[in-house]
Amino acid sequence: MDRQLRANGNDWLIKVFSDNAGAVRINPESLFVWKVETHNSPSAIDPYGGAITGILGNNRDPLATGIGGARLLFNTNVLCFGNPEFNGTLLSNQLHPRRIFEGVRKGIEDGGNKSGVPTVNGAIVFDDRYAGKPLVYCGTGAVMPMQLAGLDSWEKKIDAQDRIIMAGGRVGKDGIHGATFSSIELDETSPATAVQIGSPITQKLAMDFLVLATRRGLIKCSTDNGAGGLSSSIGELATISGGAVVELEKVPLKYPGLRPWEIFVSESQERFSLAVEPAKMDELLSLGREMEVELTDIGYFTADGYLDVRFDGDSVARLNMEFLHNGVPRKVLEAEWSKPQAAEPTLPATSDYTDVLTRLLGSLNICSRESVIRQYDHEVKGRTIIKPLMGATGQAPQDAAVVRFNFESWEGVAVSNGILPRFGDLDAYHMSAGAFDEAVRQIVAVGGKLPNLSYGDGNFWSVNDNFCVPDSVYDATTNPDGKLKLAKLVRMCEALRDATAAYCIPLTSGKDSMKNDFKADGVKISVPPTVLYSMTAKIEDVRHTITSDFKQADDVIYLLGETYDELGGSEFYQLFGELGANVPEVRFDKAKELYTLMGQANDQHLIQSCHDLSDGGLAVALAEATFGHGYGATVDLPEGLPVHVQLFSESHSRFVATVAPEDVVAFEQHFGTRATRLGVVTLDSHLTVRHAGSPLLRPARPCCATSGPTAR
């Protein structure tokens, strides 16, 4: 991908899969740094602690990339829970899905709001199979100057004799074995003490300090103390110089009584490890005192090839660096794919599509998220241009979020998330491809342009992939379908390869979580194989972005892209308890062509509103577009596919767009057969859908239909 981009004059890929977070170039002065991670196991046993640590821990990744000290720009989060209205019997030590939901939500509220980082975008997915282990994905974007005190900010340099400084919080017993416990299945005995509890204020102090110290050139490079604590942070940094000596007795403790190995592996939060030149120590320590951030000199880097850990002069560990990093033999696992037996259902004959739409709008995966969204600060820092809810009513759900980088220019970034676990029950390949396309089309909907379309367009895109799968290691008794589960993972990866190549959109970082199972009382609850693609793209001028809500009466409504008979795995089938067979497929060539046309149309300002089609298909997208101001719409479905397919199929790569009457000719000429004229925006607040002249659908007041179970 990098070669393909560079050949076309696009050399904005700066750091890929090699540091705490990936980095791409915004312009000659600044870098965009971003990372998305999961924090699933901790959130299962301590939802609040797990989620807040997820947010704060993920914040530290861009903060500690390269030299360090990036300024955080936004948070995003995607959450997968069991049904919050579950009323069955819980297994031993299993928390109720609503308790997990509320705890995680509160953790995200405090983690983001108290750090002063806006939560601009997210998603909540409900499925009974997340009732054992929820999935909690946290993402953070940040901006870093290309140069810090005259040095390339993204480079990590360390020489022998540089000091190792621990900055931020103190070390306690919290979070010992956090990393190892996260990598096994949960059961009745999983220890709550393995979960660290984050303190946003302690971290905010350390973050403010890091921003200042890096700009003054006091820090050579920094890294985050996350999983594995000091053992992992110093173990990683020591590869740069070729070794390190750590003196554990110097590490400040929350309370006495920790054994040396506990100090070394504790995952107590809010800590950074810094490499500092001896000559800069005095100035650094005095800045720490001024800002009330505790800094401790706990050893120095060497070049002798060993990680040498001591306590009061006694040796605790002395490990060869080569063995430490490359000593684990590679696992060989078996995968075996077989297509599931599936068939299209015969549905009861219905013509009451008003009722179907109303039920869809109230269903768990479609209903309004307003009650959750409003409890997150999505506009601190004053730069959020497209928020999760927009319009005069503040109730129109949006696709990608858009945030500008600063107050001096109109450059910004669009942020989206694609996740479609339902489709994995039919085919993990199409689920993965669809999730990738969903993230791309959300950015295209707000006015983002695909990358590398022309020479040196400088239009960065950057994706984080996060795979969360159940235990996929075959075992005849404990995991008999392990080979099939692994095959699903393989198919997800194959789709990812095809999608990145088709759109020329690169992955810059990611994380995998491989044991998402909960076992108790002889029952195992495993998550469906899930992948989240979190995507960002540069927006040249945020003033030209597009929101999803209808803007004016008499604007003409179009469907962009093609609908297929693809109701398999749809929310529509779900209403009838059916899965179906025809899983939506992404036709990459046609999708890319359409997205390119949309970029050109936006250059000519031909589009007034645009909403991507996803859960619930065309009918839901139309209803959502009316929420922003109370406009209605009158739509006539064309001949062709059966009406329920046209209304509810979840075929990918489609949009509902509106066009000002004076631009209709230019618009239709530009899109040709890719655009289907559906109808017009109306002043009355009614959504009317007709077919062959007779009304199919006319909900009383679409705005009121959003109050589902989570909108209390």
Next chain:
Amino acid sequence: MNDTSQKVQALILTGFGINCEEEYAAAYRLAGAEATIVHLNQVLHGHVSIHDYDILNFPGGFSFGDDLGSGVVLANKLRYRKNAEGRTLLDDIKEFVANGKFVMGICNGFQVLVKLGLLPNLSGNVTPEVTLTHNASGRYEDRWVRLKVNPKSNSPFLKGLDTMEVPVRHGEGRLIISGTDTLAHIEEQALNCLSYTDFDGSPTDVYPHNPNGADLNCAGLTDTTGQVFGLMPHPEAFLSLYNHPDWARRKRLNPGLSEEGDGLRLFRNIVEHVQSQRQTAVSPQEASQFSS
């Protein structure tokens, strides 16, 4: 340096969990002033003097985590922490206000000014007279509200302003005024300078137009001089048209719409006021120079 040629100087405090300092500074810069962001400790330790500035600003955020109640710890630091000379920052702030200078607090900054007693300060003794507590809804909320300026307010921050749209982002923004005397004094002197209104512009106690259930539907207070001003909503979050949730439709309706947000007008107001004050203060001096 000639006083009138120097830009108006705004000091913006940060550190310990304050987190709206960047947009606050941007607001003053866009309004033509110079904004300096300084860590609280630099002021508390006496390394930076507030008297070198015209407007002292307390931004929003979660100072010291707000675990004892919003703004409480910071207010206590200002009241009790003494620097090497034995002065508290509150001593300096009193002198600062007596010198005719201005203090502003937004959200957490407003909470600090109220817990400290700088607002509304009916008695002049800087003791807390009202309080801000948990929203009636029981939850933190981020939503846009409409404000009406009290036409009787004497504060230069609000001169010429009538209505304003701004976001609120708080969990403890409900103003409680206990005692009918206090309430009457606040109303008589028009210290309740901003109220939450419905779509028609009438003050309302109906949720969510009034997002927190505040007494008098009050969103902001001034002291009796009008020099100290605080509010729960965030004018610094509406500097550009494109911050508003309905910007895209409004721009479609009116392509010539100003790209400035409502919040910026408030900052222009105070910056212009300080500038005009300087001109009137300097003119007699210049006159005497000419005559000598």
